[in-house]
Amino acid sequence: MRIELEKRPKVSTLFSVLSPFIAFALTIVFGGIMFALLGKNPVTALYSFFVEPLSEVWSLHELAIKAAPLILIGVGLSVCFRSNNWNIGAEGQFIMGAIAGSILPVVFYDWQSPVVLPLMMLFGMIGGALFAAVPAFLKAHMNTNEILTSLMLVYVAQLFLDWLVRGPWRNPQGMNFPETRTFGADAILPEMIASGRTHWGFAFAIVAAVLVWFMMRYTLRGFEITVLGQSARAGRFAGFSSRKMIWFSMLFSGALAGLAGIAEVSGAIQQLRPVISPGYGFTAIIVAFLGRLNPLGIVAAGLVLALTYLGGEAAQLSIGVSERVTRVFQGLLLFFVLSCDTLIHYRIRLVWERFAATKTEEAH
Amino acid sequence: MPVKGQTASGPLLAVSNLTKLFGSFTACNAINLQIEPGEIHALLGENGAGKSTLVKMLFGVLAPTAGEIAWNGEIVRITSPSDARKLGIGMVFQHFSLFEALTVAENIALSMDRNVSLARVAEEASHLSRVYGLPLDPKAHVADLSVGERQRIEIVRALLQNPQLIILDEPTSVLTPQEADRLFETLFKLKSEGRSVLYISHRLEEVQRLCDRATVLRHGRVTGACDPRAETPASLARMMVGSEVAVVTPEGTNTRGDVQLEARHLSVPARTPFAVSLKNICLKVRAGEVLAIAGVAGNGQSELFDALSGEYPVADDKAIQIRRNPVGSRNINARRLMGAGFVPEERHGHAAVSTLSLSDNLVLARNQSDRRAFLGGGFLKIIRQGAVKAATKRVAEAMDVRKSGEDPPAGSLSGGNLQKFIVGRELDRQPAVLVVNQPTWGVDAGAASRIRQALVDLAKAGSAVLVISQDLDEIFEVATEIAVISEGRLSDPYPARELSREKIGLLMGGMYGKTEGAGAAHAH
Ligand SMILES: Nc1ncnc2c1ncn2[C@@H]1O[C@H](COP(=O)(O)OP(=O)(O)OP(=O)(O)O)[C@@H](O)[C@H]1O
Ligand SMILES: [Mg+2]
Numbered sequence: 001m002r003i004e005l006e007k008r009p010k011v012s013t014l015f016s017v018l019s020p021f022i023a024f025a026l027t028i029v030f031g032g033i034m035f036a037l038l039g040k041n042p043v044t045a046l047y048s049f050f051v052e053p054l055s056e057v058w059s060l061h062e063l064a065i066k067a068a069p070l071i072l073i074g075v076g077l078s079v080c081f082r083s084n085n086w087n088i089g090a091e092g093q094f095i096m097g098a099i100a101g102s103i104l105p106v107v108f109y110d111w112q113s114p115v116v117l118p119l120m121m122l123f124g125m126i127g128g129a130l131f132a133a134v135p136a137f138l139k140a141h142m143n144t145n146e147i148l149t150s151l152m153l154v155y156v157a158q159l160f161l162d163w164l165v166r167g168p169w170r171n172p173q174g175m176n177f178p179e180t181r182t183f184g185a186d187a188i189l190p191e192m193i194a195s196g197r198t199h200w201g202f203a204f205a206i207v208a209a210v211l212v213w214f215m216m217r218y219t220l221r222g223f224e225i226t227v228l229g230q231s232a233r234a235g236r237f238a239g240f241s242s243r244k245m246i247w248f249s250m251l252f253s254g255a256l257a258g259l260a261g262i263a264e265v266s267g268a269i270q271q272l273r274p275v276i277s278p279g280y281g282f283t284a285i286i287v288a289f290l291g292r293l294n295p296l297g298i299v300a301a302g303l304v305l306a307l308t309y310l311g312g313e314a315a316q317l318s319i320g321v322s323e324r325v326t327r328v329f330q331g332l333l334l335f336f337v338l339s340c341d342t343l344i345h346y347r348i349r350l351v352w353e354r355f356a357a358t359k360t361e362e363a364h
Numbered sequence: 365m366p367v368k369g370q371t372a373s374g375p376l377l378a379v380s381n382l383t384k385l386f387g388s389f390t391a392c393n394a395i396n397l398q399i400e401p402g403e404i405h406a407l408l409g410e411n412g413a414g415k416s417t418l419v420k421m422l423f424g425v426l427a428p429t430a431g432e433i434a435w436n437g438e439i440v441r442i443t444s445p446s447d448a449r450k451l452g453i454g455m456v457f458q459h460f461s462l463f464e465a466l467t468v469a470e471n472i473a474l475s476m477d478r479n480v481s482l483a484r485v486a487e488e489a490s491h492l493s494r495v496y497g498l499p500l501d502p503k504a505h506v507a508d509l510s511v512g513e514r515q516r517i518e519i520v521r522a523l524l525q526n527p528q529l530i531i532l533d534e535p536t537s538v539l540t541p542q543e544a545d546r547l548f549e550t551l552f553k554l555k556s557e558g559r560s561v562l563y564i565s566h567r568l569e570e571v572q573r574l575c576d577r578a579t580v581l582r583h584g585r586v587t588g589a590c591d592p593r594a595e596t597p598a599s600l601a602r603m604m605v606g607s608e609v610a611v612v613t614p615e616g617t618n619t620r621g622d623v624q625l626e627a628r629h630l631s632v633p634a635r636t637p638f639a640v641s642l643k644n645i646c647l648k649v650r651a652g653e654v655l656a657i658a659g660v661a662g663n664g665q666s667e668l669f670d671a672l673s674g675e676y677p678v679a680d681d682k683a684i685q686i687r688r689n690p691v692g693s694r695n696i697n698a699r700r701l702m703g704a705g706f707v708p709e710e711r712h713g714h715a716a717v718s719t720l721s722l723s724d725n726l727v728l729a730r731n732q733s734d735r736r737a738f739l740g741g742g743f744l745k746i747i748r749q750g751a752v753k754a755a756t757k758r759v760a761e762a763m764d765v766r767k768s769g770e771d772p773p774a775g776s777l778s779g780g781n782l783q784k785f786i787v788g789r790e791l792d793r794q795p796a797v798l799v800v801n802q803p804t805w806g807v808d809a810g811a812a813s814r815i816r817q818a819l820v821d822l823a824k825a826g827s828a829v830l831v832i833s834q835d836l837d838e839i840f841e842v843a844t845e846i847a848v849i850s851e852g853r854l855s856d857p858y859p860a861r862e863l864s865r866e867k868i869g870l871l872m873g874g875m876y877g878k879t880e881g882a883g884a885a886h887a888h
Contacts, residue, residue, distance in 0.1 A: 006444055009427045220731055220745035227728060230720070231713040236675050237706075238728045239697035349446070 005346040015344050020290055020297075023336035024304070030332055031325075040319050048318040049311035049325070059310060061196030065268055066309050069094065069260035069277075071205035071302035073284035075212050076256030078293040080249040082216070084229040087250055089135065089150030090257040091281025092157035093128040097258020098265040099161060100127025102272050105187035106169050106180045116186045120262055128258015129251040131157065136250035140243045146250070154281070162274045169272065180272040189267035199267030201260070206299065208256060213295040225249070257281060278309060279327075286334040305330065374437050376401045376560050377422070377453075377529055382431035384417050386776065389768035391417040393584040394431065399529065404551060404561040406571045406592060409581035410604050410808040411780025412766040415564050416458075418581070419531045422562075423455045424448045454522030455531040458779070458806065460514050462506045464638075469502035472521050492523050496550045507638050510662055512543035519550065530554065531562045534779075536570060537806045540660050540834065548574055566780075566808045568597035580604055605810040612816045612841045621651030624828035625672070625704070625797045626685040630692075632671050632678055640664040642671065645854045647847065649797070649828040654819060655857060656831045656843035658868050664852035665832045666709060669801045672830070673706040674699045686797055697732040705729075705795030707787055709802040709832075711779065715786045718775030722767070722785060723749070723756040725774050729789055730755075755792065763788035764814065780807040787815050791822060798822060801832045816842050836865055848872055 015022075031049070032042035053059045073090045080087045101124030104116050135150040162178075171181040189199045216222035224245065228235040232242045265276055287305050291297030312326030375398040384392040392414040399405050407415050420426040422433065424442040432439055435451050442448050448455070462471050469486040476485070486502035493500040498516045506514060515535060522530055532551075536544045551561055551574060565571055571578060572592045580588040580603045588603050595603075625648070632642040642664050649655045659665060670676040672684060674696040681690040686702045696706065706729075708715045716725045727738060727747060738752055739745045756771060763784040767777055774782055783806065790798060803819065804812040819842050823829045832849075833839050839846060843860040848871035855871050 006446075009425060218746045219741075220727075220739060220747055223724065223727060223731070223747060226720070227717055230717045233710075233714045234717045234728060237673075237696065237708060237714055239695055239700075239732060349444075 004349045005342070006349050008345060008347055011344055015340075019340040019344060020292065020301075020337060023290070023333060023340045026336045026340075027329060027332045031329055034325075034328065035321070038321060040321065045315060045319050045321070049315045049329075050307060052314050052318070053307060053310035058196055061198045062310055063303065063306050064198040064202045066306035067302040068199075068201040068205045069264050069280040070284050070287045070305055071299055072201070072208055072260040072263070073253075073257045073281055074287035074291060074298040074302055075205070075208050075295050076253030077284055077288040078291070078295060078298060079212060079216075079225060080253045081288060082229045082293055083225045083245050083249045084232075085139070085246055085249045086147045087132065087135070087150050087253050088147050088285065089132070089153050089281070090253065090284055091277060091279065092150070092154035093131045093254040093257035094261035094264075094277055094281045095154075095157040095161050096131035096261070097124040097128035097255075098261035098272065098276055099157075099164065100124055100130075100258065101262025102169075102180065102183075102265060105183040105266075106272065109181055109184060112184060112186045114186065116184075117189065117266070120187060120266060121259060124258045124262025125255040126258070128261060129255040131258070132250045132254025133247075136247050139250075140246040146246075150250075158275075161272065161276070165272050165274055171271075178274050182271045183266060187266060188270055189263055197268075199263070201263030201267045204259060204263060205302070209295040209299050216295065257284075283330055286330055286337070290333065290337050305333075308333070375399055375434075376436060378434040378437075379418075379422070380432050380434070382418065382421060382433065383429045384414070384421060384426060385429045386768050390584050391768070392421070392428075395581070395584075395586055397579055397586065399560050399562060401528070401560055402555055402558045403576045404555055404563055404574055406575035406578035407562060407564045407581065408568075408571065408578055408600065408604050411784070411811050412778035413581040413604070413808075414584040415581055416533055416778065417584075419455065419533055419562065419564065422448070423453060423531060449525045449527070452526070452528040453531065454525055454527035454529070456515065456518045456522055456533065456535055458534045458537065460518055462514055462517060464505070464507040466506060467502065468500055468504050468506065468509075468517055471506060471517060472502075472524065475521050476524070488524060489520050492520050496520075496523065496553055497546065498550055510543075512539050512546075515539065515543075515547070519547075527559065529560045529562065531564075533564045534566065534806055535563075536565060536567060544570065566806070566812070568592075568600045568809065571600070572597070582606060601809045604808065610810075610813050610817065612813050612820060619652055619826075621826060622688075623648045623685075624651050624687050625649040625799070625830060627672070628683055628685070630671060630678065630680075630683045632667060632676075635667075635676065640667055640852045642667050643852045645852075647830075647854060647857065649830050651796070651826050651828050652823055653844050654823045654829040654831060654842050655845045655847065656833060656839040656860070657847050657849050657854070658836065658839050659832075659834060659849035659872055661834050663850050665801060665834075665849060667852070668849065668854075669706075669708060669799065669832060672799050673704075673708070700730075700733040703796035705790035705793055705798045707790055707798070707800040707803065709805070711782050711786060712775065716774040716782060719773055721771045721773055722760070722765075722777075723752045723771050725785075726752055726756050726759065726789055729786075730793065733793060759785060759788040759792050762792065763818075764811075780811045783807050784811055784815065787818065791818055794822075794825070795827060797828045797830075799830045799832075802835075803831060803833065804835070804838060812838070836868065 028046060032046055035042040035045035053063065073094065077087060077090060101120040103123060104111065104120055131153065134153060135146045138144040138149050139146040165180055166178045169180045171179055189201060192198050192200055192203060224240045227238055228240055228242055228245045235242060265272060269276060283305050287298055287301045291301035308326050308329045312323045315321050315325055316323045377399040379395060379397040381394045381396065382392060383394055395418060409415050417426060421428045424444045424447050433442060440451060469482050469489060472489050473480065473482055473485045489500065489502050498520055500516050500520060535547060539547065554561060563575060575592050578590050578592045579586055582604065592600060627645050627647045630642055630645040634641040640663060645668065647655065671678055674691065674694055677695060678684065678692045681692040683692040685691065686699055686704050689702055691699050712718050717728065730738065738748055740748050753771065760767065765781050765785045767781065787803060804815050807815065816838060819829050819831060831842055840860065845857040846860050846863050847857040848855040848868055850872055
């Protein structure tokens with residue numbers, strides 16, 4: 001037996017619109033089944049996972065804090081993915097951005113000035129972009145596969161951070177904990193609203209989403225990204241260069257991931273530690289696809305995925321399941337988003353025949 | 365090979381009131397059609413008449429909106445190509461679906477609904493290709509094959525299913541005359557076995573040679589049926605278009621101006637293992653001239669186009685000159701800014717992006733040459749949709765592009781209409797130099813004459829036009845000078861009036877004594 005995908009004669013617009021919602025509903029159904037198999041009441045479990053975190057002001061702030069990096073990275077990735085460049089290493093660029101942005105508050109901790117914070121953000125973007133420049137260079141000039149190179153560089157970044165905070169950047173007054181010094185007041189991204197912890201990283205994310213939406217919709221640059229993503233040959237005919245687009249899209253998404261990294265460190269953690277991200281760079285890939293690579297859709301998708309992080313923590317506290325259910329939910333969601341999209345364009349056909357006598361031979 | 369389960373009388377296929385709507389646009393309107401066993405039936409109609417839409421419904425690629433299909437007298441529903449194949453319908457699409465990196469046998473095996481060993485596939489395929497005179501090497505890689513050979517793979521692939529009806533959608537528009545002759549022999553053989561053929565073509569001479577009956581479509585309706593042998597090409601064309609087809613009036617007395625496009629000793633190494641290298645090409649096109657480059661496909665035409673257009677610039681700046689500016693190393697937009705326009709051969713994915721709207725496809729070719737009109741907002745380069753839409757409308761009206769909406773995606777236009785748009789997009793700029801590769805493949809007689817007339821008129825108005833084509837009729841209609849390309853070399857140009865078809869044939873084959881054998885091998 002084998003399974004064949006057969007292109008549908010017509011793609012339903014209704015289902016194209018509904019697809020993310022169907023995927024979300026299926027995730028909830030299967031999540032419920034999973035809780036039931038774990039011996040928990042699925043209704044209360046799902047309630048504590050998806051609803052409780054939304055019921056209080058402080059947890060809404062947590063939601064915004066978690067959504068900020070997801071949106072920021074996801075928006076950058078949407079540009080990459082639309083132009084047919086597959087940057088899978090945003091997690092590494094996030095970390096490198098955080099490290100580059102932390103040079104001032106960690107190494108030059110004496111320097112107090114209002115320009116420190118803007119410089120940190122700038123360094124963060126440069127750090128992320130430079131780290132993304134490695135796979136960009138390898139793809140544009142050596143013809144390597146950017147999926148592999150960018151992914152492998154994530155581990156380089158993680159180990160580099162680990163080495164830094166245990167070695168040269170370790171806080172001398174920190175009782176040997178693997179941490180840097182905590183940032184000075186001038187190096188901390190302030191809160192946006194008086195009612196809670198949400199820092200300006202969330203504003204960065206919204207601004208980035210709106211700007212990228214504008215770029216994709218109205219400008220020649222957005223047009224170039226779309227054309228090159230659809231057909232490199234037609235792009236060449238239009239006078240656009242795929243090679244420059246590799247550079248642009250990789251550096252752009254790297255810079256946004258780097259900004260997300262330094263904003264997270266400066267706004268939420270306020271020092272460097274061996275682990276600064278619960279996988280934001282990977283989760284942002286789900287965010288980008290759930291948001292259909294549309295920057296405004298990505299804002300919504302970022303909030304949904306942020307909820308899975310909060311839900312995981314909440315479920316751990318209230319019903320005592322492992323925090324890893326977060327990953328399971330994210331995996332389910334990505335799986336259903338992609339399969340819904342596939343089934344909108346194709347239908348499945350099972351072929352049972354095996355070594356059937358050929359018709360031509362019958363005829364001889 | 366006998367035909368399976370055939371009923372004694374009655375039509376093989378009967379279509380009644382078959383209708384297809386795209387939104388509110390009616391592509392096929394209550395079509396009735398009957399195909400008898402053992403006949404070659406022509407389906408004629410101008411671009412956008414609904415021919416491809418009709419046969420796609422017969423093959424299960426599109427779902428009909430209304431109407432019925434009867435097969436051997438029984439009403440059937442065909443919801444997928446595999447349904448169609450099971451009934452006994454085979455189809456050869458105009459755009460092949462082959463994997464270039466795989467061998468012939470592997471490509472055939474991929475399309476089969478059953479698991480068979482490769483050796484078996486190869487054996488069956490070579491058996492069929494012997495019986496039907498379709499020489500094929502099952503072990504050859506598709507990338508190494510000519511268009512005609514690739515088409516043979518598609519035909520053998522269809523024949524392996526032992527079909528009673530074979531549908532061919534514009535099979536000869538990409539073939540050389542010799543390859544077409546071979547195809548006709550195969551079709552006659554199929555007919556003699558009692559199989560039926562549904563044949564779509566814009567070439568009326570071959571329809572007369574081949575077909576027993578013809579059905580004519582216009583604007584999605586059947587407007588006539590006839591015996592093509594009792595008609596003349598002109599009367600057939602009139603039935604299709606509904607009016608007389610204009611005869612292209614060539615130059616007459618164009619005043620010749622300065623050299624506008626020139627290649628000097630242009631040599632380009634092959635970019636891929638399957639490409640042809642260009643060898644020391646020299647050409648000059650003056651204002652007022654139409655230089656046509658004849659030749660069998662695959663002799664360096666697309667490589668020459670790539671070099672002239674600047675999609676793949678060359679190292680030597682002086683090797684290519686546009687209006688006396690050396691531009692060899694400049695890119696395509698720099699050349700456009702000097703007044704040149706380009707129309708590539710492949711419509712989908714090169715000249716146009718199928719999923720984007722026509723107005724976006726206008727921006728595709730003119731984002732720099734018309735940036736004053738189309739871009740605003742300074743460095744932001746915001747696309748002015750209003751101006752672009754107006755220009756799109758202008759182009760569509762000037763070239764009579766039939767489309768199913770104000771600004772539909774390029775992929776929804778019929779082949780010929782998209783071609784009219786792509787040519788019109790350049791003509792609208794009044795370029796001083798126009799380079800066109802295969803201007804009218806797959807274009808109906810009316811539209812082809814319109815495009816050719818536009819090229820002639822452009823030259824008359826003082827532009828230099830270079831046309832690369834393998835259609836000799838077209839070349840004699842438009843050209844003032846003719847040169848022939850063979851294996852990446854270009855012959856000297858000859859004034860069109862002094863050149864006969866025989867002479868061109870000689871130039872194509874054995875222009876350079878030593879390459880005679882290779883030239884013949886290329887002609888397949
Ligand atoms: N997917 C689609 N969506 C909307 N309109 C379509 C679609 N496919 C075809 N059409 C429209 O239906 C009409 C008929 O198209 P079709 O491809 O059948 O023409 P055709 O007779 O094969 O022409 P040609 O000789 O140029 O190939 C055209 O006007 C085309 O714009
Ligand atoms: Mg067609």
